[in-house]
Each structure stands twice: as structure tokens, then as C-alpha cells.
Amino acid sequence: MPSLNAQTKHPVTITLNDGTRTGHASPRMLLSDFLRHELGAHGTKVGCEHGVCGACTIRLDGVAARACLTLAVQADGRRVDTVEGLAPDGRMTTLQDAFNRHHALQCGFCTAGILMSLSDYLERVPKPTETELRDMLSGHLCRCTGYAGIVRAVMDVTGQASGNADAKDASGRKEPGHV
Amino acid sequence: MKPAPFDYLRAASAEEALAALAEHGDEARILAGGQSLMPMLNMRLLQPRIIVDVSAIAELGKIDARDGHLAVGASVTQSGLMASSDLATRSPLLAGALPWVGHFQTRNRGTVCGSVAHADPSAEIPLCLVALEGEVVLRSARRRRTVVAETFFIGPLTTLRKPDEMIEAVRFRLPKPGAGHAFREVAMRHGDFAITACAAVVDADRIRLAVGGVGDRPVARNWPILKGDALDDALNAFAWELGGDDDQHATARYRRDLVRRVGRLVIEEARSCQA
Amino acid sequence: MTALTKAPSELAPAAAAPVSAALIGQPIPRLEDAAILTGQARYTDDLPIKPGTLHAAILRSPHAHAEILGIDVQAARAMKGVAAVVTGEDAKRFAAPFLVGVRAPMEHWCLAVDRVRYPGEPVAVVLADDRYLAEDALDRIEVRYRPLPVVMSIDQALSGDGEPLHPAVGSNIVNTRPFGYGDVNAAFEAAEHRISTTVQYPRNSCTPMECFVVMADYDQADGAYEVLSNFSGPFAIHPVMAKALKVPGSKLRLKLPPNSGGSFGNKQAVFPYIVIMGVCARVAGRPVKWVEDRLEHLMAATSATARRTDLEAAVSGDGRILGLRMEQTDDVGAYLRAPEPASLYRNHGNLTGAYRIPALDVVNRLAVTNKTPTGLNRGFGGGQLYFAIERLMHRIAVTLGLDPLDVIRRNLVPAAEMPYTTASGGILDSGDFLAAVEAATTDGGLDELKARRDKARAEGRLYGIGYAAIVEPSISNMGYITTVLTADERRKAGPKNGAQASATVSVDPTGGVTVTVASAPQGQGHRTVLSQVVAEVFGLRLGDIAVNTEFDTAKDAWSIAAGNYSSRFAGAVAGTAHIAATRLRDKLAKLAASQLNVTPEDIRFAGGRVFAAGNPDNSLSFSRVAAAGHWSPGTLADGTEAALRETAFWTPPPLKAPTEADIINSSACYGFVFDICAVEIDPVTAQVRIDKYVTMHDAGRILNPLMVEGQILGAFAHAVGTALYEEYAYGSDGRFLSGTFADYLVPTACEVPVPVMLHRESPSPFTPLGAKGVGEGNSMSTPVCIANAVADALGMDISTLPLTPARIAALIEKPEVARPASLDAAPPKAPAIAGGRGLQGEGTRTVPASPEQVWAILLDPKELAALLPGCDALDLAGPNAYRAEVVVGIGPVRARYLAEVELTDLDPPRALTLSGRGSSALGFGEGSGHVTLEATADGTRVVYRYDAAVGGKVAAVGGRMLDSATRMLIGQFFDRLIARAGGPAAVETSPSLLTRLLRLLGLRP
């Protein structure tokens, strides 16, 4: 295969959440920019562009990955899943519902990335312990929630906490994650 | 924070990648998992003329246990190695250390060879490679050579790799029967690069301790089976030889203390899990 | 104690009878979540841009302090896709310096003029067709700087030596204000003990996940700016921006987006960029868009003030504080940027915290340093204040051998004295602090923690318990900042006070209700809480209320206090919406009354119906009543106004301007927070583990417990970062070191435990709904509570944050085990303080040639060029002075530096100094090395000692490896010298020598 020239924009075709989309990108264009500004899929957020914050996490061929550390041309011919594809028929998934019930988001800037990581992770580890879950979540920064609601929501959907786990006990009973 | 322009080649085979390296030399950069290279490109810390993407080369995706070594090809991701069969018996040290490499999301893409090529002085995989007396298989369009890990790393982000060479594979020595392994690291946060990381391999007549994060590359020492004060003295001398620097997160003194204390802990742990 | 969360079934409104269950106070999950969870929510960078929009990239100073000698933008301007390059010259043409909050001759321009004063200060802007091209052009702008000495700490500013940042001010202490309240001297004479402490609070920031975004356009015909930005308020900054753009406020139309990715106060600091982009749009004649990147944000957006506090307390035998002397010095960075000195004055009314301290002397100082200007940051000023006060309480207990909790108890303001006026004028509005403390100790399980501590200590482990009791101010008095002015200056400037909030509620022809408030939500659940409040007033369902969170200064009601900061939402904004809704409801009641033939007082609203109190069957649908004003205004009874829209403004009654005696009630209400923290410290790593955290809040009436707990958890997470991880680090040479999220350490899910949250509700008498702020308390209480626990565990004093393992280790470590004599020689000397200096080192090499031969090599430009990394040739620039282009590389990292190299202090063939400086797109580097040559049997012993400084991007993102990289580069220089002098063959004949040499340089084990 010949190399793609830096100065030209090349067609890039991806399977984006079950639909085929084509846009144009020069080799240096980041997948995060391609999704957001070339294809208009704004659900994926950008918080650092150096791989630490996790806001841009998408699934590339099913695997959770940083869109800001991926070139658009690398995704050509591959499958990309983003937050927009989680609830295609407009009905939220149980995980999305649990995020709402457990107040797992505030500003919501980190949320899309976290949901995408979880959608890969929970397929591989359907019932993570809280320690395992927090370990996985360490690949995301959330400045608003202190992660408590996120952890509760996941423990809830994996059937590891009661449905009203957010009814915290004022006497300090040990809830998941309580110290 | 956007990269400077570059050409891009998605190499379909090792030959294609090596031909590009031969043509462009120092102006080319291999892109594997991108978990270290892409942040540097985004920050424009380097501006290569061409990016040679090796992540999709199927022939480089093998993990083989052969000739006393576990060989890991250039496109094998850190997650891939973690999920490979029998890692805990084929390499208990790697099995213990890989979960410390970044995060679930970065391990999904980051490669084992890429981490070795990147040669961050605090990185876990280079440390394990040194601890396990591993080798780096370098290949150019013209030849293939094997370099002992301990001499491969020569400074921060600096290795013996020549511009036209690709790391084709890295080879970790398989455990000797009866050897014990242990790994520990101290980092500021979960998933951060280590302030100090220690890997120990103990067998019947030798203690081998490798330390990352203190010197400008992973460094190992061998001792006979030392105990008590003698071990402390050896660790102290090692700590001083490594020296260490102050940075915004930790002092050199703290790093040396970790070599003394965590070094001792991993040696004891490795000893206790000797078969 | 309130049970905060009820089962959802209890919430369901009864369907049959027109009765609405109360909505206010219910744990209603957020209405805004669905859009976010499905990726539909729009943030600023997601919104459409105008056709022809240019994308901006900002060139920033790599220097902490330097004179700008010249800027050459020719090459950048000529690049493909570049429309314009904007510099300080354009700022001078189209803008004015920002207004400053104190009387001191300091000029702060949106783009640097003549001087840069902090690393990352904006110097020029490239406007191009896309961001990639704009960044390409940045690399082509050449700026010549003359570096100036730097001021990097409060103590350095206080000491008076050092170059003044603002020469016209003459000092780096730009303001000093003494205050006296009560007879402090008498208190000290009467007291049995004097107990003092000095603490230093670090620079840190809440770093919202979304960075700044500005889209700006300039209408040439109207001379008006239109801006869309994720600015958070306070809108008191709107006039500051308008003045800087030299237009009346009406010509600066500012719009806010429907969603914002967090602020925590930080988004206030986007305002200088609004001005920059305004200027850019005007220069380019096209709309412009700028999206801040993370490196820019960490380096140059904003920061909490660093503060040095000196406290001395007059204390009675049983631990009561009779009087307090306090000196506070805030490091505000290079410029006093609006709304500073907010951080220093925001707590002026509650300087004595939750305690009854009758006499207080204060000296407040503002120090400028070569660091990023400071600003609002969750809990602003409170973390700094309480770090000092609560450390003092702990210290009093330790000094007097008392239980720290008893010292807190004895000093708390008693419930009977509420509302209590503090010495400096704060009116603590409600609460029973002592009861809250008792409840927290019981329900939080303090006894068990004490038992754990006893057990741990018996086993020789390091376990400690800490406390903090604070008042959490909310709804800032717009007059508090004027306390920095003298009474005389205030008289001239006119009184400032109050905190206007505004809200508009309207009904449409179908009976839909829309709410607009002058706030800028960043995730606090405005839509949900406003829907609750307004739906309850009208007896409607939550879904019947539309809350419009966009905002437009040209169309919506606002005043200077508007915005989302200082915990105004629950107390002021939601309350004002309640007032507006109630007024509209009363009008609707009049309309309905005439149709139902009852008096307006008898009209009730519930279940979507409007009905007579005594006879619910006599009713109309809400939409019918609401429609009347739209469809049939002609049929309204005489004198009845149509009920279409109500705008309410409300300011909290107790907020007056500072008095002649500087008495100021700085906030409308004060919540109470009491925390207990238990920690254990790992003896091997010195890492702190939080074993348990209990936080008790009394934030007045709770409007939605889910949101309240969300706010507490969020502030707690920030505070864990403040206490243990986060700091904006600088080298003493001015270089900024925390440029990435791998260097600025935001805690992850593995670092933040879940605290036990307890609540009491003492409604505020001063807010419409009795609610107070709750989102900042833990940012104020938790850092010091953790510090107190660590102090207790170690039995030592803690005087600064963050408590990193290396810092704790330094407190507890014994003298280091000596370096064994068997090791050949000391490695290059390690510096003494982390981050506290330039890059220094020394080394020795043996070169296989005579000193004369080595000397000849060093003085021959051709030879010297060959020794320098990546240097082709040296151009003579003067005697022994050269200019060159060098490419410096560490591994794959490469930068092309335009360098000047000079040889001085020549003492042939014994010694010389080799110095150089250069700059590149990655920043600058400079250094000098003193080299001595000494003849030995093997040739020449070369001893060198260097001192280098590196600034800009490389330092900001590569701090971890700067030392070893510098060492390696210098090593390469001498490797080449050895090769040059003796040839590689000569070296290879003595491999043992080479190995030893390399080992000396740390290059080989």
C-alpha cells in the first residue's frame, strides 16, 4: 500500500454505530476531531488530547480506546462505536438508566467516555468486584462526581447492589466504596 | 494540541515497514499502539516526515514460548499479552507487572514492544525485560540482530535501536524451575508511571533485583542469597549507585529509600513464592 | 437528621385528586441526564460555527519573566491557510488594559505588551482555516526575549528583593491592608497562652474536564461584539470585558451555551480570552473560534491563590481563643485579575470560622509572582483560610494537651447566639453547630475510630484522626471585594453591596412553562431543581416545565452578580425563580378567580388543574387559564393584567456595603460543615490511606438530596486532590512543570473513597426557600481535616499541602544510611529540594589528550561545532561568541534551537566557562558550564559543573526526565570531546576506563 500524503485529505470510511460514514482527513487528523468535526458526531468529548482523561474513549473494532491517540486514517475500514450508538432506538440501556438513577454524572463531559469503556469492559468482566471496577475506571478522570455514583450504578446493573443503593444510610453503614 | 503534518503508511507486512524505515531513516517513526507516540505528536515534541503504522501487521502479532523464552511480537498489545494463555505460569513476573502499565484503555492499544522501544525510565515492561534477562530482536531491511535487554536501554527514551530498525519482538526468559518472582511499584496515583518499581527474581543461588524509575533506565543487580544486614547493605549500595533525581513528585532521597525498602519486600516476596 | 432519599414510589403524585405531592426536597433524578447519556447534549465546542470562521491558536511565553524585544510574524503570516497574526500591538489599538481591583499602577493587557510575566502568557494569536494550520504557523513566529529575574514565592515577594514585576508599583507586594476588630491586645494580655502557627497553601485548581471555548464575531457597522463562550460568571466581569474592548456593555453581546463541562469557578477565567478573540475577530474581519487545549489550561488558565498565613492566638487555659492575630498573603500571580482579590476577601466576614472569637487583627497582603494569575476555584479562599484556622485548633489542642475535639467544641458559636455576628461583621444566620458535631461523632462512629487508632498504635502503626469545623459561606456580597479599599477610597468609588439574582418564568399559549435564569449551569442540576421549584408552585408535573439554560446578555434579565459561582444557585437563583413563579401564579389565580367566581385567595393549583379550594370540581385546566392571557386578552376583567411572563430580581437583605470600620457581611448565608477523618500511613511508602471519612453538613433546606450529595461528593473528591496530590509546580527558575494530566495529578476512582454523609437542616432566614450553598464546603474543610489526621498519625506539625509520599517521608525519615565507601565516587550531585531550582550537576571525565590539545579543540569553532549536539556550523558573532542552529534530541523528541554560544572566563589551558542559550518552538534552554582542565597521567581530567534552565513546553510536559536528559546531553558533549581528542580507537583500548567514566556519568551500571 502506498503511503498517504501529508498535504492531502484522504477519504476515510468507517462503520459508525452500524451506519457507514465517509469523511475526509489528512493523515495527521485525530480520530476525535474526525468524529466530532468531520462527521458531526459530537457525543465523544475531548478533555486532554494526551490520553489521560478518557473523555474521548470510543470502541475501535469493539475495543475501548482513546480517540485522541488514534489517527482518523487508522480507523479507515474499521468499526467505531460511540455514545450515540448505545441507545439506537432512543431507549436508554440499563447502564444509562442506572447512571441517571444513581446521579453518576453532573456536567457530563466525562460520561460518554466512561460509558464506552464500560460497554467493552462489562462484556469481558460481567461482574467486576468494586476494586476491579475502580481499577478500570482509573483510566477516566471525572471532576464532578467523586466517582461514587458511577461505581454505584455499575454495581447496581451487575446485580451486586440493591436497586436503591443510593439510599445511603446516615449511620455510616458500609456501602460499596464507603470507607 | 495537534500534530504537525506527516505522511502515513499502514504497513501490511514487516518488509513493507522496514523498507519505509530504510528509505526515510531518522525521518520515519514507527507507530504501534500510539499510547506514547501520539501524545508526543500532539504536543509536537517530534515532527517526523512519515509515520509507519505497524499495529495491523498480522505476522507480528504472535506470542510464542520457545527456546526458554516467551517471545512477543511487535503488534501484540499489552492487553493481548495479559489475556494470553498461562501467562501466570509462563511469566509470573509479567503477569504481576502488566496490570500496572497504564490503564485498561491504554493497554488495549499499547504494545509490549512499543513500551520497550519508548524506553521510559519508569516503565514496567522494560523493567521486567531487564529483570528477566530478556532480549530485544531488532530487524532492518538488511539484517536481524538480538540485543541483551540490559545493554539495550542507554538513557531516558534512548536505546541502541538504529533508525532503520524495528523491534520485531522482545523475548522474556521463561522462569527457571524453583524460581520465585515478585513485582511492586510505588506511583503517585493508580496507573501512573512509577516513582520506583522493583522486580525480583530469586532462585536457588541468586537474587536478581531490577529497579525502574530511579536511574535513567531500568537497572539490575545480582547477588548471592543474602539475608539480614548483608541484604540491607547490598540494597543500600545499589540505591546509592542509582542515585536518582528530584522532580516535582518525589525527591531522590525518597526514591533511594524505596529501593531499600520496597527492594527488600519484593526480594522477600519472591523468596516466599519460590516453588 | 433527615433521611435524604425516599423510595421512588413515595414520589409518585396521586393521579385522581388534583393534589400535587411536594416536589421541593425530593431526590428526583436529573432531567438533564438523558440528553447527556445519549450523546445529544450540546456543549460550546459542539455548537455550529458561522461560515468563514477562523480557528485560533495562541503563542505563549516560554519565559516566566522577560522583556519582549521583538516579534517577527512575517513567516507565519505568509503560510498557507493563515488569515492573520494578532499581537500586543493590535491589543493596544483595539483594546484597553483590564480594570484592576486595587489602586496600583499595574497594566494587564489581553496580549502581552513589552513584557511577559508568567510562563504561558499569551503573546500572539494565529488565525487560520483550521486549528492544525494555525498551530503550524505558531512554530514560525519568532519572538526575541530578554529574560528577567523571577519571583517565584510569597516569601521572596515579602522579602522585598527581586525584580518588581510592575516597575511602576515598585514592589511585589501590591497591596497591604490592616484591619482591627475588638481589643486584641487586651485579649493577649488576659490570655494564659499564646499559640501560633504559619502555614503555606499551594497553588492548585479544579481543572474542569471541558476547557475554555470562545467564538467571537465583530459587527463593523454597529461596532459591536458578539461572543459565545462557556463563561460562568460572575457577570460583574462583563463590564470589565466591555471596558477592555472599549465598548459599552450593550455592544458586547455574550451568549452562554446550554451545557458546560464543569467550571468550579475556573470558567470565570475565560474572560481575557473573550477579549483576545474579540480583538482577533475585529482584526481579521471574520468570526473566530478558539478552543483551549489542556496544556494551555494547566499552564496558564487560572489557579487558586497560594497563601501564606501567620496566626497567633490568645488562648485561655481550657483552650478558648480570646483573640487572634492573622496575617494573610495571597500569591495572585503576575497580574491582579478580576475578580481578585476575591480569594483573599471572600471570607472576610467569616475569618473566625465557626468560632466565637471576639477580637481579631488582620493584615492582608497581595503578592505578585511570575505565575499564572489566580481566580475563582471551588471554595475559593476557604481552603486557604481553614487550612490555617483548623491547623491552629489542632495545634492548640496538642500544645495544651487537650482533645482537639474539645477545643473545637469549646470555641463553636453557641446555637443560642444565632444569628451571630462575627468580629469582622459576618452574620452566621442559622444552625446548631454543637448539636451537629455531637450527631456526627455519634452517627459517624467516632468511638470505633478511636478504638481502631488505639489498636493500630499498639501495633506500632501510624494511624491518626483529624477534625475540621467550618462555616461555608454562600451567595457572595458584591461589596466584599471593596473591603480591600480604604473607607476613603470606597467613599469615592460609591457603595457596592448585594447580590442580585434574576429569573424569568413565562407561560405559553398551550400552558407550557419556561424558566430562564441568569446562571450558567455546569452540572449542578439546574434544570431539575428549577423544574421542581416551579412545578410545585403551579401544581404541574416536572415534564411540564422547560428550563432554558442558554443565556444571552442581550435578551435575558441579568445583573452583575449573575453567574454560577460562590454557591448561589440553591439559595439565590432557585429562590428567585420561586418568587417569579409565585408572582405569575398569583396573576393566574386572579384570572381563574373571575372565571370560577371565587376570590383569588381561594384558588389552588394542583395536578394540572386550577380550582376553588372549597370545591375542587369547580375547576379549569391549567393550560386553559394559562392560554387566556394569550388568546383572549380582551375578555380579561378590567384592571387584570395578562399573566404571560414574570421576571424577578432578588438580593439577599443582609448584604450591606462595608462600613467605615470595615465591617462586612461577606455572604448572605453560612452553612456548617463538620468533618472527621481517619488515616493510616504506610510505613514503607509514606502513602496516606483514608480509612474513613465522615462529613456532616447543615446547608439549610435541602431542595434535592441527590444533588446535595452529588455536590458534597464532588467537592470531597477535589479536596482529596488538594490534600494529597494536586499542585501547580514551578522550578525556582520559573519553569512550569505541571503541563499534563500525567503531571498535574487529578485523583481517579482508585484515590477517592466515598465519605459517610450526614445532614441537618437549619433553614436560612435570609433566602427565599431557606436553602444555603453546599457545593464548596468540603473544598474548604476536607484538605485541612486530612492534614490534621496526618498530623495526628505522625505526631508532627503539618504546614503545607499536598501531602505527597515524598513530603511525608521527609518528615519522618531518619538520616539516610550512608553511601558505602566501596562505591567509587559520588554521582552527579542531587539537588536539595524537589522542583526548587534550575538543573544542576557536575561531573568528571578523562580525555586522552593534553590540556593544551583539549583547549585547542574547545576554542576552535569548527571543532566546537562538532561537539555540540546537532550543530552543523557556528557563525562568529563576536570574540569567542557564536550563533548556530542546533537540533537537540532526546530519543525521538527533537527541537531545532536558534542558539547563541559563548566562551568566557578564559584561563588557557586551565579553565573556561561555556554558556549558551537558545529558543525553539518547544521553549527555551539556557545554561552555563564551568570547565577546568588538569593534566593527569591518562591525559586531561576535565571537571565540569553546570547550571541550566529549561522553559516552555518541554519543561511543562517532560519535567520527570529533565535532569536525566540534561545529563545525557552534556554526557554526549564530552563523549564527542573524548572521541575528538583521542579518537574512538584510543578510548576503546581502555574499555575499563570507558566503563568507569560512563558509570560516573550515570550512563552505565
Ligand SMILES: Cc1cc2nc3c(=O)[nH]c(=O)nc-3n(C[C@@H](O)[C@H](O)[C@H](O)COP(=O)(O)OP(=O)(O)OC[C@H]3O[C@@H](n4cnc5c(N)ncnc54)[C@H](O)[C@@H]3O)c2cc1C
Ligand atoms: C494515560 C496513560 C498512562 C500510561 N501509563 C503507563 C505506565 O504506567 N507505564 C508504562 O510503561 N507506560 C504507560 N503508558 C504508555 C504505554 O501505554 C505505551 O503503550 C507504551 O509506552 C508505548 O507503547 P505503544 O505501543 O503505545 O507505542 P507507540 O506509542 O506507538 O510508540 C512509542 C515509541 O516506540 C516506537 N516504537 C513502537 N513500536 C516499535 C517497534 N516495534 N519498533 C521500533 N520502535 C517502535 C515509536 O516509534 C515511538 O517512538 C501510559 C500511556 C497513557 C496514555
Ligand code: FES
Ligand atoms: S481527550 Fe483523549 S484521553 Fe483525554
Ligand code: FES
Ligand atoms: S460529570 Fe463532570 S467530569 Fe464527570
